[in-house]
Structures are given as C-alpha cells and as structure tokens.
Amino acid sequence: MADFETPALTEFQLVPHIKKGAMAHSQPYMAKPEFQGDLGFPGELEDGWEDVAVKKLGELTSKYRGLKVFLDCCVKCGACTDKCHYYLGTADPLNMPVARQDLLRSVYRRYYTFAGKYFPWLVGAKKMTKDMLDKWYSYFHQCSQCRRCSVFCPYGIDTAEISMAAREVMDAVGVGQKYCNEIIGKVYKIGNNLGLPEKALVNTLEGLEEDVKDDTGIDVKFPVDQEGAEVLLITPSADFFAEPHIDGLIGYGKVFHQAGINWTLSSHASEAGNFGMFIGSYENMRRVALRIREAALDLKVKRIVVGECGHAWRVAYSFWNTLIGVGHGGDDPYAKALQQQLDPNYPAPQHIIELTYDLIQKGALTLDKSANDDQRVTFHDSCNVARASRMGNMPGGQFVLPREVIKSSVNHFFDMAPETIHENTFCCGGGGGLLTDDLMEIRVKGAQPRMQALMDVVQEHDVNYLAAICAICKSQFSKVLPYYNHPMNMIGSVHGLVSNAIQLGTKQ
Amino acid sequence: MSISVIFAVLFYTATFILVAGLIYRIRDYARTPVPLKIPTTPAPITRTGVAFRMLREITVFESLFKSNKWIWILGWLFHFGMVLVLLRHLRYFTQPVWAWVDLIQPFGIYAGFAMAAGLLGLWARRFLVDRVRYISSLSDHLMLLLLISIATTGLLMSYIPEWHTDIVALKAFMLGLLYFDLQPLPEEPMLLIHLGLVVTLMMVFPISKLLHAPGVFFSPTRNQVDNAREKRHLSAWAAKLESSE
Ligand code: SF4
Ligand code: SF4
Ligand code: SF4
Numbered sequence: 001m002a003d004f005e006t007p008a009l010t011e012f013q014l015v016p017h018i019k020k021g022a023m024a025h026s027q028p029y030m031a032k033p034e035f036q037g038d039l040g041f042p043g044e045l046e047d048g049w050e051d052v053a054v055k056k057l058g059e060l061t062s063k064y065r066g067l068k069v070f071l072d073c074c075v076k077c078g079a080c081t082d083k084c085h086y087y088l089g090t091a092d093p094l095n096m097p098v099a100r101q102d103l104l105r106s107v108y109r110r111y112y113t114f115a116g117k118y119f120p121w122l123v124g125a126k127k128m129t130k131d132m133l134d135k136w137y138s139y140f141h142q143c144s145q146c147r148r149c150s151v152f153c154p155y156g157i158d159t160a161e162i163s164m165a166a167r168e169v170m171d172a173v174g175v176g177q178k179y180c181n182e183i184i185g186k187v188y189k190i191g192n193n194l195g196l197p198e199k200a201l202v203n204t205l206e207g208l209e210e211d212v213k214d215d216t217g218i219d220v221k222f223p224v225d226q227e228g229a230e231v232l233l234i235t236p237s238a239d240f241f242a243e244p245h246i247d248g249l250i251g252y253g254k255v256f257h258q259a260g261i262n263w264t265l266s267s268h269a270s271e272a273g274n275f276g277m278f279i280g281s282y283e284n285m286r287r288v289a290l291r292i293r294e295a296a297l298d299l300k301v302k303r304i305v306v307g308e309c310g311h312a313w314r315v316a317y318s319f320w321n322t323l324i325g326v327g328h329g330g331d332d333p334y335a336k337a338l339q340q341q342l343d344p345n346y347p348a349p350q351h352i353i354e355l356t357y358d359l360i361q362k363g364a365l366t367l368d369k370s371a372n373d374d375q376r377v378t379f380h381d382s383c384n385v386a387r388a389s390r391m392g393n394m395p396g397g398q399f400v401l402p403r404e405v406i407k408s409s410v411n412h413f414f415d416m417a418p419e420t421i422h423e424n425t426f427c428c429g430g431g432g433g434l435l436t437d438d439l440m441e442i443r444v445k446g447a448q449p450r451m452q453a454l455m456d457v458v459q460e461h462d463v464n465y466l467a468a469i470c471a472i473c474k475s476q477f478s479k480v481l482p483y484y485n486h487p488m489n490m491i492g493s494v495h496g497l498v499s500n501a502i503q504l505g506t507k508q
Numbered sequence: 509m510s511i512s513v514i515f516a517v518l519f520y521t522a523t524f525i526l527v528a529g530l531i532y533r534i535r536d537y538a539r540t541p542v543p544l545k546i547p548t549t550p551a552p553i554t555r556t557g558v559a560f561r562m563l564r565e566i567t568v569f570e571s572l573f574k575s576n577k578w579i580w581i582l583g584w585l586f587h588f589g590m591v592l593v594l595l596r597h598l599r600y601f602t603q604p605v606w607a608w609v610d611l612i613q614p615f616g617i618y619a620g621f622a623m624a625a626g627l628l629g630l631w632a633r634r635f636l637v638d639r640v641r642y643i644s645s646l647s648d649h650l651m652l653l654l655l656i657s658i659a660t661t662g663l664l665m666s667y668i669p670e671w672h673t674d675i676v677a678l679k680a681f682m683l684g685l686l687y688f689d690l691q692p693l694p695e696e697p698m699l700l701i702h703l704g705l706v707v708t709l710m711m712v713f714p715i716s717k718l719l720h721a722p723g724v725f726f727s728p729t730r731n732q733v734d735n736a737r738e739k740r741h742l743s744a745w746a747a748k749l750e751s752s753e
Contacts, residue, residue: 015639017638018638018639018642061540062540063540063541063543063745064540064541064542064543065537065540065541065542065726065728066542066546066727066728066729068536068537068540069537069723069726069727069728070727072533072717072719072720072723073717073719073720073723073724073727074717074720075648075717075720076640076643076644076645076648076717077572077579077583077630078576078579078633078637078639078640078643079571079572079575079576079579080575081639081640081643082639083575093639093642093643096639096642096643098643099642099643102643113715114715115647115715115716121646122645122646122647122650123645123646123647124645124646124647147548150548150729151548151571151574152571152572152574152575152576153571153575154565154569154571154572154575154583154720154724155720155723155724155727155730156548156571156724156727156728156729156730157727157729158546158548158729161546282543282544282746283749286749317736317737318544318545318546318736319544319545319736321736321737321739321740321741322543322544322545322736322740322741322742322746325740327736327737327738327739327740328737328738328739328740329738329739329740330740331740332740332742332747334750335740347737348737349737386549387548387549388546388548388549389549390549390550390551390553390734393553394553395549395550395551395552395553395557395734396550398549398550399550423548423549423550
C-alpha cells in the first residue's frame with residue numbers, strides 16, 4: 001500500500017520515546033507561482049526573502065495579541081509534549097506542540113527579544129535561514145490546527161495559531177502549499193473547493209432529487225438560488241457527491257422537507273469550507289467568506305444554516321460575525337445591512353445539528369430508530385467543533401447536541417473512552433489543510449490515537465459505524481480506516497443516520 | 509564603595525527594570541489587537557464565567573491538572589510555596605509587621621521547603637523525561653538553578669545557626685531603602701549571595717519566560733467570552749478592510 005509502516009495499535013495508548021528526524025522528510029507539494037498570485041502572494045522565493053519573512057513575523061505579532069503572548073509565555077513545562085496525535089503517531093520530537101512552536105519562537109526571539117538578540121545561545125534563538133524555512137515547511141504542515149495542545153497548556157498556548165502564522169509568513173515569501181492555495185483559488189474562480197460549476201451543481205442536485213424519489217417515493221427538493229427562501233444552507237461542497245458525505249446532504253433535505261422549511265442552496269456560495277483559515281490569512285479568509293454575505297443579501301434569506309463541516313463551523317460560528325457580519329449584535333452599518341434581514345429568533349449562523357435537534361425537541365420529526373438497527377454507532381467529536389466553537393446555548397452543547405440527534409435516530413450508541421472524546425478528542429489526522437495524497441504518511445500516522453480509541457469500542461461493543469460531522473474527517477477516515485483494517489464505509493454522516501430513520505410521509 | 513551602597517544601587521536598578529519592564533510589556537499586550545474570537549471551548553459565555561475560569565487557572569492550575577499530574581503537583585508546590593515565602597518576607601519591609609503576615613509566619617517556613625522540593629522535582633524532569641529534555645534550553649536550566657539557589661540560600665540562613673544573619677540590621681537596611689535613608693547591610697556571604705540572586709531574578713523577569721505571570725491574563729484562548737454569534741467582535745485594523753470596499 002505504501003512505503004511506510006502503519007503504527008501498531010496496542011492495549012493502551014502509549015507515549016513513545018522521541019525519534020529525532022522521524023518525519024523530517026514529510027513535505028507537501030508547493031503551490032505553483034501562477035496560483036500564488038491569485039491569493040496575493042509572491043510566486044516563489046526571491047533574494048532577500050529572509051528580511052521579508054522576519055518583517056512579516058513582526059507585523060503578525062503586532063496584529064495578533066495571541067501570537068505575541070503565546071511566543072513570550074511558554075515556560076517549557078512539557079505538559080503539551082504528549083498531547084499531539086502527530087507526536088503520538090510518529091515519535092518525531094518536532095511534532096510535540098512546544099517543539100513545533102519553538103521552530104517559530106526561536107526566530108522570533110532572535111529578532112524581536114532582548115535575550116535572543118544578545119544571548120542567542122542562551123535561549124535557543126535562531127536566524128531565519130533556508131534550513132529553518134525547510135523545517136517550517138515540513139513541520140507546520142504536520143499540524144492539523146486541532147487545538148488539542150491548547151486545552152492542556154497552563155496558559156492556553158494554541159499551536160494552531162502559531163502554525164497559521166508560520167504558514168502566513170511562508171506565503172509572504174512565496175512558499176505556499178499547493179493543496180490549500182489552489183483550492184482557495186478555485187473558490188475565487190468558481191465558488192467552491194471542488195471547482196464544481198453552477199451547471200454541474202444544478203444537475204447533481206436534480207439527480208439527487210430523483211434518487212431520493214426512487215428510494216422513498218417522496219418529492220424531496222434540493223433547491224438552488226431560490227430568492228426569498230427562509231433558510232440558506234451553506235455546506236461543504238463534498239456533500240454534493242463524495243461518499244459518505246452525500247447521505248448527510250440527503251438527510252438535511254429530508255429534515256427540511258418534513259419540517260416544512262423553505263430552504264435553498266446558493267450557486268454563488270456553494271462552499272462552507274474556508275481554507276483561508278488554514279493558511280492563517282485574515283484577508284483570504286474574509287474574501288472566501290464574503291461570497292456567503294453576498295448570497296444571503298441577494299437571496300434575502302432570514303436564516304443561515306451550516307452543514308456538517310468542522311473547520312467551516314469554526315469559521316462560521318466564531319468568525320463570520322467578525323468577518324462578514326453574519327450574526328447578531330452588530331451596531332455598525334456594515335453589520336446592520338445584513339443583520340436586520342436575519343430572523344432574531346434563530347442563532348446566526350445555525351448548525352444543521354442545532355436545527356435538527358430543535359425540531360426533534362419540538363416533535364416535528366418522525367424518527368424510527370429501528371431503521372438503523374444494523375448500525376452500532378460511535379461518534380467522533382471533530383476537533384474544530386469541539387474546541388473552537390459551540391452548539392446550543394450552554395458551554396459544551398457541541399458535545400451534547402450531536403449525540404442527542406444520533407440517539408434519537410439509532411438504538412445502539414457507544415462512546416469512545418472519555419480521554420479521547422469531547423474537549424479531549426483526537427483529530428482524525430487530516431485536518432488543517434493536510435487532506436492531500438502527498439501527506440498520506442502523516443495522515444495515517446496521525447490517525448493512530450483515534451484508531452486506538454475506535455478499536456477499543458469495536459472490540460468491546462462491535463461498533464460498525466463511526467459518525468462524524470466534518471467533511472474533512474469523513475474523507476480522511478475513508479482513506480485511513482483500511483490502513484487499520486476497518487472497512488472504509490464504516491465512516492458516515494450524522495445526518496446519514498437521520499436520513500435512514502426519518503419517516504417521510506407521516507407528517508407534512 | 510561599601511557593600512551596602514552597591515546593594516542599594518542594585519536594588520533600585522532591579523526594581524526599576526522590573527517595574528518599568530512589566531509596565532512596558534503589559535501595555536504592549538493590552539494594545540495589541542485581538543482580531544478574532546479564539547477561546548478554547550467549551551468556554552464561559554459570560555464575563556463572570558471568564559473571571560472564574562481565570563481564577564481557577566491561576567489558583568489551582570486547572571489546565572495543567574487535566575494535563576499532567578506530576579507537573580501539576582510540582583508546579584503547584586513551587587508556586588504556592590513561593591507565594592507564602594514572599595508574603596512572609598513582607599515582615600522585612602513593614603514596621604510594625606502586619607498582623608496577617610505574623611499569622612502566616614509558621615507556614616512560611618514549610619513553604620520554603622515546599623518551594624525547593626517543587627523546583628528540584630521540576631528540574632529532575634528536565635533530565636529524566638526525554639521529551640522534556642529535548643525542549644529544554646540552557647536558559648530553562650539556568651532559570652531553575654537561579655530559583656533553587658535563592659530558595660537554598662534562604663533556607664540555609666534560617667536553619668544553619670552559623671549562617672544566621674542579623675535580621676534586625678537587615679530589616680533596617682530594607683526599610684532604609686524604602687525611605688531613602690541608607691542603613692548598613694550585614695555582610696554575611698550567604699545573605700549577599702541570596703540578595704544578589706534575587707536582584708538577578710528581578711532583572712531578568714521582564715525579558716524572560718517569567719512573563720507567563722502577566723501573560724496568562726492576556727491569553728485570548730482563556731480570557732475571551734464565548735459569545736461570537738451574539739456580539740460582533742471587530743478590531744480596528746480589520747474594520748479598515750470593510751470601509752475600504
Ligand atoms: S504546555 Fe504550554 S507552557 Fe508548557 S511547554 Fe507546552 S506550550 Fe509551553
Ligand atoms: S494544534 Fe493539534 S496538530 Fe497542532 S500541535 Fe497542537 S495538538 Fe498537534
Ligand atoms: S478534519 Fe475533523 S478531526 Fe481533523 S482537524 Fe478538522 S475537524 Fe478536526
């Protein structure tokens with residue numbers, strides 16, 4: 001299958017001894033010059049890039065308080081050293097969160113701190129060199145920005161923020177990652193990550209309507225660009241045809257249908273994902289998100305609902321109000337222009353899980369759990385949902401709501417070990433812009449802790465369905481499950497379960 | 509120049525560096541924008557909730573407790589030992605000594621040992637645990653050495669009769685510093701080493717990782733309220749992007 005070894009699963013999660021350089025060879029493909037330009041970055045490394053990089057780093061520390069505080073505060077206590085799934089799966093010491101941070105911190109110290117300028121040998125300060133840049137390129141693309149380390153750090157130091165900053169500095173000197181940057185380019189040109197044009201989208205959705213009709217005998221609609229619809233659904237484009245994502249989309253459609261909610265997709269904003277976050281670029285993140293603002297204004301919708309996607313939900317929940325004014329409580333003209341149109345009775349944006357959960361609470365959905373009786377289900381808390389957002393109105397609702405939706409749709413549900421779920425959840429291994437074939441080794445190895453926890457529930461409870469609410473998680477798991485001897489179709493959407501259980505025709 | 513004058517100058521300089529350095533840092537942190545909402549969730553949804561979260565972080569080291577019980581217990585022994593020891597030292601700067609300072613006096617003594625034990629444990633980890641050995645730089649070792657030396661010289665002065673110092677004269681010197689009325693400092697070597705190390709610590713504070721003390725209050729993952737959907741959060745530089753459209 002590949003020229004690396006899949007990590008062994010053991011009786012307990014082990015913390016390996018360090019193996020220096022174990023993953024030094026892992027580097028993703030670089031973005032070609034013509035794609036860098038679309039995002040406002042130079043095409044390739046040019047003379048004098050070192051100064052540009054150092055200046056950019058200084059600019060970032062003056063724009064982001066978190067970055068500055070995180071770089072200054074680390075006491076090297078070591079509490080985070082065994083918390084990253086990439087360290088656990090590879091044993092490469094530079095995959096320990098603090099060591100990853102130090103790749104950037106050592107340069108920050110050299111140029112921006114008294115001790116680092118005058119006593120570099122004392123505090124481990126280092127110059128910005130090509131060798132350092134190579135290390136950055138390697139190891140800042142072995143971080144899925146999952147924030148697990150941040151939960152356990154006494155100062156909340158978030159390596160995700162440091163990775164984002166490092167990627168932004170690299171982009172500023174023309175060293176971009178192909179996967180992320182080309183995808184962002186596609187959003188600018190076509191409107192979604194997959195480069196699916198409007199015509200193809202409409203055809204796909206028509207096909208979907210027919211499939212559901214054949215299956216259920218009911219006319220479930222998947223509308224596009226319906227002006228005046230109540231709900232605008234923004235979902236990851238993978239939902240339109242990737243497996244198992246599409247079962248989720250069918251589930252959303254059935255929920256809207258049974259609840260009688262008038263909804264629409266948008267061909268202009270046919271993507272929830274926002275890879276601008278992965279490359280740490282506020283400007284690009286905002287530019288990607290702007291399409292959603294435009295679609296919401298054009299279609300005059302009252303509510304904006306987001307489909308199953310981890311990082312997209314982080315951007316939507318935590319950043320949309322800031323970036324594009326999708327939210328409530330704005331008092332400036334820019335925010336008001338949109339917020340006055342949005343229905344104050346619903347959170348903006350709202351997660352599809354929140355919507356379905358509320359409908360279940362109100363008794364608006366008829367769910368027959370026995371339809372899922374051949375499924376023995378566990379749930380993977382996607383890290384961006386778990387540690388960077390919320391659902392519902394109480395802290396931790398992001399753990400409760402999806403489980404409640406699942407339990408309303410299935411009879412057999414089993415959680416994985418407590419130290420691997422909720423805020424402790426292990427990333428799938430493919431987040432943060434790593435979901436590309438050129439990073440297969442780190443993806444497989446980084447999945448080890450999650451696979452360990454999964455194996456335990458498989459052995460104990462015969463679990464055969466791993467439910468997730470993240471497009472990246474779903475794609476990543478369908479790739480890596482076979483490496484750990486599970487069938488790839490074990491991964492499924494939460495709304496795939498809802499879709500099976502929902503009894504259309506019993507209500508209208 | 510007499511030793512008293514040298515130490516008086518050192519103390520004034522160190523205090524200035526410490527205070528000015530911290531003010532500079534805190535202002536710098538406070539003025540740096542926070543463009544995005546990034547609390548590590550689940551996070552409190554009210555300001556009061558955040559105040560409690562911060563309080564738990566700085567008193568019981570909540571995150572560290574979740575993380576690693578060894579570092580937690582050692583770190584806690586050290587920090588709370590140190591707090592008690594520092595409070596106990598107030599009796600060298602107050603006349604008459606405040607009643608509550610007298611009250612904690614007996615605990616302050618044990619605290620000195622707790623502090624030293626915690627520090628030694630933390631240092632041992634830097635050698636024994638391969639992951640921690642890997643991330644430790646020279647300055648991390650020296651910082652522990654400095655703190656341990658301060659604790660040890662302090663304990664030696666208290667517990668070895670030959671190294672006792674003239675507390676009354678020392679206190680007169682310290683009060684003299686406060687009231688700009690220089691008094692002679694006892695010249696026992698152990699005391700001079702102890703004070704010299706303390707002065708060093710004060711001076712490196714604002715340029716070292718000891719910044720974690722003020723820094724923790726500015727950590728957005730800990731101090732932000734989770735209310736992104738209810739309230740628009742916009743920094744000045746981000747707002748400019750909007751008006752330029
Ligand atoms: S837990 Fe935090 S302070 Fe400790 S080493 Fe890791 S990043 Fe540094
Ligand atoms: S954010 Fe996640 S992937 Fe990155 S260093 Fe922390 S634990 Fe590892
Ligand atoms: S892909 Fe899933 S588990 Fe991995 S980083 Fe994203 S949300 Fe987290």
